Amino acid sequence: MYHSGTGRSPVEFLRYCPDRYDFGLRHLDRDLPPEMRWQGESLLFCDNLVELADKQATAVALFQATLNGLRQARLME
Numbered sequence: 693m694y695h696s697g698t699g700r701s702p703v704e705f706l707r708y709c710p711d712r713y714d715f716g717l718r719h720l721d722r723d724l725p726p727e728m729r730w731q732g733e734s735l736l737f738c739d740n741l742v743e744l745a746d747k748q749a750t751a752v753a754l755f756q757a758t759l760n761g762l763r764q765a766r767l768m769e
Contacts, residue, residue, distance in 0.1 A: 717736070720729045735751050738744040762768040 720732065724732065731754065735747050735754070738747055759768065
């Protein structure tokens, strides 16, 4: 549930590309700068429930920050 609902969403949002709408998490190395790629990939795997809760919070914050940045750049309403 975490992976499909929260962990994956910010990564795909960071990499939004209409031509690759169905690529999922493939080719992130081609689409994101290394730091963004690492940040997104680091959200995908959890060893325990404490780490899961931390990554959940990080994923939500990353999603919000990205959304706010797109809004400020007037790329989204």
